[in-house]
Amino acid sequence: MSSESTTIDGDEYTKVAEIADFEAGNDGIAVDVNGIEIAIFEADGDLYAISNRCSHQNAPLCKAGERKINADHTWTESRGGVNEEKCTVSCPWHLWEWDLETGKNEVSGERIATFDVAVRDENVFVRI
Ligand code: FES
Incomplete structure (x- = not known):
C-alpha cells in the first residue's frame, strides 16, 4: 500500500486506494494505515471507511462470505457485506x-x- 499523504482542508489524509479498485461488484477492500485495519466500502455511489474488525469476535468486515467454523449450518458464500439501501x-x-x-x-x-x-484525482484517501 502506498503511504502517500495529502492535506485536505487542513487535515492530513493517507492514500489507501484508487477509484478503479471499487468498480464491478467489489464489496470492499481492506487496508492498513499505521497498523489500523480499515475497510473501505462503496454504497450507493459513496465511499465509506470503517474499522475492518467487528467488535463482537473480531471478524474482518470486508470479507463477505468469510467462513466462521461454528456457523457452518448458516454459512453461504454471500453471507455478510454491504446493504446499499440501509x-x-x-x-x-x-x-x-x-x-x-x-x-x-x-x-x-x-x-x-x-x-x-x-x-x-481518482485516488481515495482516509483521515486517521
Ligand atoms: S464477529 Fe462479527 S458478528 Fe460476530
Missing part, C-alpha cells in the same frame, strides 16, 4: 449490522471507528 455492512460471521456512517450497531449499542474519506 448504508450498512453486515459482519459475515454472525451478521451484526454496522452503520457505515456512524459505526454503530443498533442491537448491541456498540460502535466501531469510522474515518473520513476524500477522493482527489
Whole structure:
C-alpha cells in the first residue's frame, strides 16, 4: 500500500486506494494505515471507511462470505457485506449490522471507528 499523504482542508489524509479498485461488484477492500485495519466500502455511489474488525469476535468486515467454523449450518458464500439501501455492512460471521456512517450497531449499542474519506484525482484517501 502506498503511504502517500495529502492535506485536505487542513487535515492530513493517507492514500489507501484508487477509484478503479471499487468498480464491478467489489464489496470492499481492506487496508492498513499505521497498523489500523480499515475497510473501505462503496454504497450507493459513496465511499465509506470503517474499522475492518467487528467488535463482537473480531471478524474482518470486508470479507463477505468469510467462513466462521461454528456457523457452518448458516454459512453461504454471500453471507455478510454491504446493504446499499440501509448504508450498512453486515459482519459475515454472525451478521451484526454496522452503520457505515456512524459505526454503530443498533442491537448491541456498540460502535466501531469510522474515518473520513476524500477522493482527489481518482485516488481515495482516509483521515486517521
Ligand atoms: S464477529 Fe462479527 S458478528 Fe460476530
